Amino acid sequence: MTTLRFYGGVGEIGGNKILLKDKNAKIYLDFGQSFSFGEDFFYEWLAPRTANGLEVYFEFDLVPKIEGIYSKEMLRFTNMKYKKPNIDGIFISHAHSDHWGHLPFVDESIPLYIGEFAYNMLEVSKKLYPQFFNYGKHEKIKTFKTGDVIKVKHLTIEPVHVDHSIPGAYGFIIHTSKGAVVYTGDLRLHGPKAGMTKDFINKAKKAKPIALITEGTRMGNDNMPKNATEKDVMEKFDEYMKKAKGLVVANLTARNIDRFMSFYKAAVNNKRKVVIDTRTAYLLDNLKQYINCPDVKNDPNIKVYFRLKKSRDFDEKDYFVWERDYMGKMITFKEMSKNQNKLAMMLSFYSLMELIYIKPVNGSIFIYSLSEHFLEGEDNEEQRTVLMNWLKHFDMKMLKAHASGHANINDLNYIIKEIKPKKIIPVHTQHPELFKKYHKNVVMPKYDKVLRI
């Protein structure tokens, strides 16, 4: 018997945790934390600490009570007894936390299978932001890449690359005793590496799957009717920069390397140097062997912004040892202030303070280039108001440029029709029922219920 059991990603975007059981083999597809995790009970500093373990989460039923998966340490103050794990492996599709975020809870003896790039990105990110990128302790970490064939008991698992808003994303083809089960992870067809998603579709199709577990982020309520591509984003950046008379500031993340490259190319095109913070410098510098990105230390188009610290004279002692590596590329607020129309700076919400020192001149702009959710959702109202107040104070025009990391409805339907699975199981979507509008053989997953395939 082959079964699936869903402990997350059901009727919500993210938090995927899918148990696949076939004969005596048990594997998990992703082990994520949903975006809304804990928001009903925790607020700002009212949040669980590591020392609490799983007790707090069990109290509010936020984490499923599954035997034989969690670590001794995490179960310490709970009424669940520690049991030796009976899971053969956890397969992580990519390095977004809605796919790996609950890994710190699991027992360290369970083998963790993760793409080579995703592993390195988590390692580098953990060093920079230990509080956000703690993915737990694992005795057996096995990295994979496309072309690998992984054996787990009688199961054969093929990871196949897909295009998404972070490099190193995978879908999986799992060959079970009943036939192939395909899992998309997160994917898109309109991105710069659409060819990778096509490879995945072709391989999945050939496997003649009995079931397709598919993401459906943009199924329904699609706020991007036009399927904006990364090329469109680059063109917008370019257009904005052409018109900007002062400083160009953009809120984006380098973890979305395609987005960073769009920004970089537009800046170079407009003879502006790209200003990044030390963390972004470290991230790019340590991942450059895996991705196509500029060499921070040697690229003449890149400057690294050093914040004012205690000594107030940019003394090397003020900075972390890893930051000092980039001092040769240093730019400070003083230089920035004088050359605003020759610079394009990456700046996050939490670094807005720097504007006080840089003092944006007339004609400076702020480009918002992250998920639209922040600009529209009710939950972010307070933060959004603060951002708008800052921009008003500095008289900076707010502009937008974004393309989704997920396939739109048409592409989703195309992917499903191409793969031709016997059953379609929608996850990672707020509207699983909408799949029925387009397809006959849709099976609704239910939280914590066993689904026979």
Ligand SMILES: [Zn+2]
């Ligand atoms: Zn996701």
Ligand SMILES: [Zn+2]
């Ligand atoms: Zn993702």
